[in-house]
Amino acid sequence: MNNHLKIGIVCYPTYGGSGVVATELGIALADKGHEVHFISYDQPFRLDLFSENIYFHQVNVPDYPLFEYAPYELNLTSKLVDVALHEKLNILHVHYAIPHASAAVNAKQILATHGIDIPIVTTLHGTDITLLGKDKSFKPVIEYAINQSDAVTAVSKDLKKETLQYFNINNEIKSIPNFIDMSLYKQEDDMKLRNCFAKDDEFILTHVSNFRKVKRVEDVIHIFNKVNKEIPAKLLMIGDGPERLKAEQLCRKLEICDKVKFLGKLKVIEKMLSISDVFILPSATESFGLVALEAMASKVAVISTNTGGLPEVNIDGETGFLSEVGDVNKMAIDTLSLLKDKEKLNTFKENALAHAYTFDLPNILPQYEAVYKELSCKMKS
Numbered sequence: 058m059n060n061h062l063k064i065g066i067v068c069y070p071t072y073g074g075s076g077v078v079a080t081e082l083g084i085a086l087a088d089k090g091h092e093v094h095f096i097s098y099d100q101p102f103r104l105d106l107f108s109e110n111i112y113f114h115q116v117n118v119p120d121y122p123l124f125e126y127a128p129y130e131l132n133l134t135s136k137l138v139d140v141a142l143h144e145k146l147n148i149l150h151v152h153y154a155i156p157h158a159s160a161a162v163n164a165k166q167i168l169a170t171h172g173i174d175i176p177i178v179t180t181l182h183g184t185d186i187t188l189l190g191k192d193k194s195f196k197p198v199i200e201y202a203i204n205q206s207d208a209v210t211a212v213s214k215d216l217k218k219e220t221l222q223y224f225n226i227n228n229e230i231k232s233i234p235n236f237i238d239m240s241l242y243k244q245e246d247d248m249k250l251r252n253c254f255a256k257d258d259e260f261i262l263t264h265v266s267n268f269r270k271v272k273r274v275e276d277v278i279h280i281f282n283k284v285n286k287e288i289p290a291k292l293l294m295i296g297d298g299p300e301r302l303k304a305e306q307l308c309r310k311l312e313i314c315d316k317v318k319f320l321g322k323l324k325v326i327e328k329m330l331s332i333s334d335v336f337i338l339p340s341a342t343e344s345f346g347l348v349a350l351e352a353m354a355s356k357v358a359v360i361s362t363n364t365g366g367l368p369e370v371n372i373d374g375e376t377g378f379l380s381e382v383g384d385v386n387k388m389a390i391d392t393l394s395l396l397k398d399k400e401k402l403n404t405f406k407e408n409a410l411a412h413a414y415t416f417d418l419p420n421i422l423p424q425y426e427a428v429y430k431e432l433s434c435k436m437k438s
């Protein structure tokens with residue numbers, strides 16, 4: 058019997074954790090022989106490889122003068138119906154509640170009128186619950202989409218807890234942590250690359266994000282400034298977004314522009330992470346913190362806040378240190394405690410790498426496949 062499924066994956070194509078997880082999940086499923094159909098308004102940014110099992114369907118939003126706001130959700134719904142019907146999908150896996158889960162639930166109802174019952178798997182990634190979900194104008198739609206999905210997963214135990222606390226949920230939520238393909242991480246300390254940014258006696262601190270308010274990028278600069286006063290270091294700021302200018306202005310004010318390099322959006326960050334000593338993630342909220350896991354997979358110790366799912370990823374006192382949101386003093390002291398003690402730093406780096414292995418793709422992928430299998434068996438019976 059052929060156990061391979063035809064899976065539709067809906068995600069955001071932009072620079073962000075949920076799109077990365079969805080894309081890498083799709084690629085891994087395709088490698089295992091499943092047929093994967095990505096559906097989004099643009100090619101997901103990490104989907105730049107060819108595979109005979111991967112397809113991409115673009116959602117177009119026609120520009121009608123009548124609409125003051127283009128109804129993307131409706132175009133997405135129509136596309137989901139079309140792809141499900143013509144590609145004969147077995148499962149629709151949507152990443153992010155709004156508008157993806159909501160559109161999928163709508164598409165499911167339309168497909169039912171064609172005699173097709175397609176199971177919907179919704180994966181909650183964080184800001185759909187912790188930020189959007191708390192906006193009352195979205196709450197009823199998010200709640201409905203979660204309750205109407207055939208299976209719901211959350212990327213951390215904390216996100217599951219938050220969702221159950223805040224919404225009226227009558228559906229089971231399974232926590233399946235984010236994953237990483239450890240085979241892509243080589244942990245090579247490329248001295249030539251390192252020397253492009255730092256002198257031999259300088260440490261490298263790194264931050265990667267989409268520079269949204271929630272990432273508190275100014276805290277990164279303050280932490281670095283405190284560290285750099287005591288120990289020679291450089292800071293690599295990778296990514297781009299609305300708060301970048303503020304971070305640049307702060308560097309100018311503190312007169313540390315020569316010490317901080319803003320590298321913009323980089324597609325491949327593994328090489329940059331592997332030349333780093335400490336990764337800084339001072340987020341106000343973080344359902345999981347995939348980027349912290351990517352740093353750990355590159356054998357980098359992590360200084361982060363203790364919010365959301367971060368304590369499930371960054372183990373306090375082992376792989377790095379946790380602090381209250383905004384406590385830049387403690388985060389600087391913790392960073393210095395690592396940089397001033399080479400043996401301690403190495404132990405933390407080793408621990409970070411070892412803990413990253415628990416999130417390796419082969420440990421997590423079967424958990425998603427089990428969800429699909431259970432649903433497709435239910436549909437057949």
Ligand code: GMT
Pocket residue numbers: 072073074075076078182183184187212235267269271342343344345346347348
């Ligand atoms: O953090 C972001 O701004 C991007 C956001 C997203 O929706 O892509 O990331 C969320 O999902 C990631 C993948 O599951 C998680 O690792 C991030 O922690 C989560 N971000 C927040 O909760 C702020």
